[in-house]
Amino acid sequence: MVDASGRERLLISLGSFVLALVAGALLLLVSGAFASCESPVFGLGGLQFCYNPIEVYSVMLNGAVGSPYSLGLTLRETTLLILAGVAVAVTFQAGIFNIGTQGQFIFGGLAGAAVVHYTADLLPANVVGGGGLFALGMMAAALIGALYGALPGILLAYYDANEVITTIMLNFIATAVAFTIVRSFLREGAAVQTTLIPDYATPPAIIFPSASSFSILILVPTLLIAVGAHYLLNNSPLGYNIRVSGEQPTAAEYSGVDSKQVIVRTFTLSGVIGGLAGGVFVFMVLGYWQPSVPQVGFDGITVSVLAANNPLGVIPAAALFGILQSGSVALDLQLGVPRQLAGVLRGIIILFVAMPEFMRMIGRRLGLGESSATSAVTGTEANDD
Amino acid sequence: LGGSNGSDDTDSSGGNGSDGATNVAIVYPVAGLGDQGFSDNAQEGLMQAEEELGISHSAGEPDSNSEYADFHNQFASSQDPDYDLIIGLTFDQVTPIETVSADFADQNWTLIDAAVEGRDNVSNISFTEHQGSYLAGTLAAHIATEGFESETVSASGEGVVGFVGGARNPVIERFEAGYEAGVEDFDESIEFRSAYAGEFNAPDQGQSIAESMYSEGADVVYHAAGGTGIGMFEAAQQAGRPAIGVDTDQSQTASDYSDVIVASMTKRMDSAVFTTIENVVNGDYDGSSDVQLGLADGAHELVYGQEIGSAVSDSAQEAVTTTREQIIDGEISIPETVDE
């Protein structure tokens, strides 16, 4: 989507992050002058500033990685974001603006929970049964994710239905349908939520405290999925076709690519990963499914954008947003700084990433990477039709 | 509104942990503060405890239901401060507290407005909303048959009443069931309309629902919808008809709308919060207690609006008073669920 070499992309992403921190610091200073607090961190003239940006950032960082518990939370968030980010990235690589990961996440999670609801009694209540339950659940999550992902793909490929619209619609529909399914079929007791997943079917917490609901046994395969997606894009005809379709659909067609098939396959692949994210959420994080799920699918878009849609880049991008996300809670509890700050920072980062021109300008002003910046400009402008 | 942020005090409380000051954490429902009713009222109880009992407190305001467990975990595992009590509110926090409390046997919880069963470190406080709502139904039925007239609103007695719910859950259905029974026991022929917005923080939806009810002739509408209910008051203002508030005396807490609030069915979240904290401070906390507060405890009351409450007819007031006594005496049986 954004034109630049790999190295430059990395610099742009890093620069965006730094600039976002600076912009966030300004926001903290200004808003700190309006906030009411008992003991301002410092006063200047008649103004009293409630927030100290340095302190805010260090509390955030410490809150995200400062203890095994919080590091677990961060990694848990990161795991979900990697899956969602990769799910989004593969479709973005194909030039498809897929916003539907959230819907696949919802249904993937629900499918996992439904499997537990219907089969928990059939399997032994021990590690073996638990493993089976987990495997079945994740398979169901992937399958439902694939189906729900393929749907907008089919609609786009064979009915020319704009994927931005259909995926937004399918997200709304997923929310409503999932709610109704739980309310009507999977409910146990009065609350609209599914059966609790038994402990023996939950991925074991090793290294990190169980309270953080994180298992490294999930993170490792997740990393493998990101690496695998990268490998697939660069080392398989399907990956090549996905990229050609994204760059130039007419060239793809010319080279014998069945673009409809590629669209559907890409969406399906994305759906599988999005569905797995839902499964991980249910099995590892929440332990059951209920209608108000976090916006992991949307966060996946930001992760993918920051990573320039590169599945390997998704890993650090997800870690960064994971830190922001889980550090923000500490911020709120310890300093009383609204944790919505994390959302603002996320938006600003994406804004800077969206404008490489601006970042290059900043780079030149600062005298940084002069040569690489200018050569990149030459490269992109010379033949800009 | 006081911009006081519960967490401001946390810093100072760190040192107090050892010298006996009580630290309390509260996890608000997703709909959040600012509902001029439920959550705000709970916060008031907390403030009262701070003032009168000198406690320190922190608050968690989750963004989605899936964050409840994290906040409970966070507070439970916190060493600095070490919380003496964590308060959870609403039905949505049952499972999160159930799960987390199993991991922290030494941590005390109180869940208000719902119940976690079988844990001796979680005490529950719930209410008999159906009883209080029955009174609201009695009043509504009177208005729907006799009509209502004040300087700011008027209802001609069309024989239609409405109910706006937030999300559908057993607690809110208790409100609806009691209210509907109150109306029907008075007069079978009164048309009863009810709709749920699905959320507790969607005032625009609440307004839309109430608007349709008033335009269908509803003489009065009652809500159990938290912040969503504010929309009902707005619709009442636009329609010039009376409305019944909930949780607090909303003619005071939502004073912008005191000109339409004929009465409110209070539900004393504040005293529930205060009492449970007081128990902890006094060392009387009982983790296995399961209290249901009702009319007899003064936990519910039908209070007439500051501005227009006086226009309620004497007969209606009398009916409410006698009904209240009958309920307390157990002479009226009130359903807790609506038949779908």
Next chain:
Amino acid sequence: MTHSVELTDIRKTFPGVVANDDVSLSVNKGEVHVILGENGAGKSTLMNILYGLYQPDGGTIRIDGEEKEFESPQDAINEGIGMIHQHFKLVGPMTITENIILGSEPKKSLGMSVDMETARREVKELSERYGFDINPEDAVEDVSVGVRQRVEILRALYRGADILILDEPTAVLTPDEIESLFVVFDELIEQGKTIIFITHKLDEVMSVADDISVLRDGKRITTIPAEEATNNRLAELMVGDEVLLELDRDPHPKGEELLRVDDLQIEGDDATLVDDVTLSVREGEVLGIAGVDGNGQTVLSDAIAGLIELDDGSVTFDGEDATEWGRNRLNDAGLSYIPPDRQEQGLVMNFDHGENVILGEQHTFPIGRRMRDDELAEEIVAEYDVKTSGVETSVKSLSGGNQQKLLVGRELERDPKLVIASNPTRGLDVGSIEFIHEQLLSARRNDRGVLLISSKLDELQQLSDRIAVIYEGEIIDTVDPETVTERELGLLMAGQELVTEETDSVSNENTLQAKRIEDENK
């Protein structure tokens, strides 16, 4: 003598390129001034500067002797300059009228809204005055390229341009349309207007120019009066070297039949695009397909290459029925395809050389292998003389000619049995054209078959063993390039049967036009 336009020391650099290197140029009032030059010589850049689209790095512009500074096209328009750009600057979904008045709309209702009534009337009048047959209500995207070209001209005239710049307006026109354009030139010159005309076609230059300027590598080489020019001299000035305009095409024995197309039929939404086409190509043979753009050749070549499903008919490739094969299987069997649009179809602009050279072959790669072939890319770069800074740079940084060389190289390096080449030299300079022609002929020498689709008659005549003429989706005749005349080909392309002129009394437009060409040529 006052010059209508006088450019002095115009300089313009783009990153890495000096597009205009202190160019000075004077254009006489009331004359047709032709600018010639290879691709990339800087012609369009110079004109865009004159039109205010580009800001020069240095130099001055004088209009009627007065120095001007153009910061935007608006300034140039105000000075009476109109420009018809190399690529159409028209808004497809808007009507012809809307396109013409865009930017200088007549107003009504106190200037609140556009007076479409007046606009339509004015456009109608203007087009009638120049004998243009257009319907002002048609959306531009629905009309032919010829009509679009007229709309472009009307757009400039509507603004009352005195100085008209036409940047390669004839590249997409039929001989008839070119002829009528030149009639318009005459009329404009009569009205005292000045015309600057850019083209690559030397014969056009000879028929309309008063003066001819030649640009090379961003510099003006010379300006000569038309009388002093000959094709050879101009070509030499352009490339700076003696060029061979005649290619060497030895007779070559034909072998087995490689491709056979029988009764091929393709239906569009509301018209038959390819109608009952039958043709065959043998080893060592070049079959040319002549036709004016838009007569179904692209659909035909796409269909043969396996990109479009046939509605009827069959394709036999190398003795096997290949009707149902599809692109990949045909490719594997040895059918290469040089598509008409290198930047959209043939190459992936943001991919580098190594990735581009496997385009079309990607399905043969096993999972796990890197999807690129740098060795092959190096080989093509060396053999086909592709000027590049490296095989790991994206091909969008290459010039058009070099992109085409890479593309042709890729398709020929597969050592195909047959190659379909669709307009393989469109928009290229003389040197690159020659090179590509040489490659196609060498394929022929190696007993490969070539199906050459082109809108350039000279190209077809030079390379083909036979020429089939396509008109409205039908092959209406197949002729021998040695004996057919350009005039006859032109007639066929315009849909005329080759019959003796006396007996043909049908006086439809085409015949009339054809006659006029004949008259002019005398």
Next chain:
Amino acid sequence: MNLTRIENTTLTRRRIGLLALAIVAVVALLVSPYRDGITSIVNVGFFNTALVLSVPITLAGIGGLYSEKSGVINIGIEGFLIAGAFTSVLVTGATAGSLGADNAVWLGLLAAVVVGSVGALVFGVVCIRYKADQVIAGLAVWFIFLGLAPFLSRVYWGNINSPTVATFNQVAIPILSDIPWIGRLLFTNYPTTYIMLIVVPVAWYVLKHTSFGMWVRASGEHPESLDTAGINVNRVRYVSIMISGALSGIGGAALTLSTVGQFIGQGQTIVGGDGFIGIVAYLMGNYNPLGTFAAALLFAGLDALQLRLQQIGLDIAPELFGAVPYVAVIIVLVLFGYTRIPANAGENYESGDD
């Protein structure tokens, strides 16, 4: 080239299809056992609710339409709605004391317009001057306001949800408001509703019949043609983007000041996706302001209907019913074809690029 022809037939087919769909839906409801209930709830109050609910969707949609027509895809209108909703409450609340409620709400509306336009201007600079990827920058705009508004709510009010502030009253236009039905709908309403009712035809007229409208269309389809016609493309785009910001600002203010005067910062905020529905509305309306309004009314109407069907006992699954509009959109897209996006939407334009 061929697309046009397909497009034209698609359009008529789509209109017929929509009509058919609507007729089928109405007939189905009327023959159902709930007929009496339904005829009783589909009354003037229903249409009024739909009209009021459609205001933010329509305004955001028309704004987005202008921006996209001019060549800049503004996926951030959801963010501008949030900005408008928040600002209007903030300013109204802060000034009601000194200016009086009536003036304060208008000032709140004005502030929303200013913040919307200035925000859009920044977005424009990002997209045009710094050649940002428009879709990504638009997403960023959404994320920023989605975070910033609740952040500032908590800074300023201490709560993620604001207190209630003064609101617009419905204004009855003398005489006209006495006409049955129409009078209630069109002439007894909130000022923001009137603004929308004026904006819709004006936006249509400007786009179709004025020079500026022509420029906007040309700018998104083929900017070079506009540039070579002597019109500054980027200026046209800046103006269009700012129109989208200003209209979204009004839309956001309508969400708060024409309802309960409260900003809800939780979750998706009080805006709750109206901006995205606005995008869908203009795509369904095929970039026509009138079509956009019709589509917005359809969405708002189904929403209003859902809340009413519950009241007559048709309450099997209100959440599921809430999804009906979204399913309808997909069916319409599948059966009746796609929308043609302006050819150069999403592309940066720099004068002189060949």
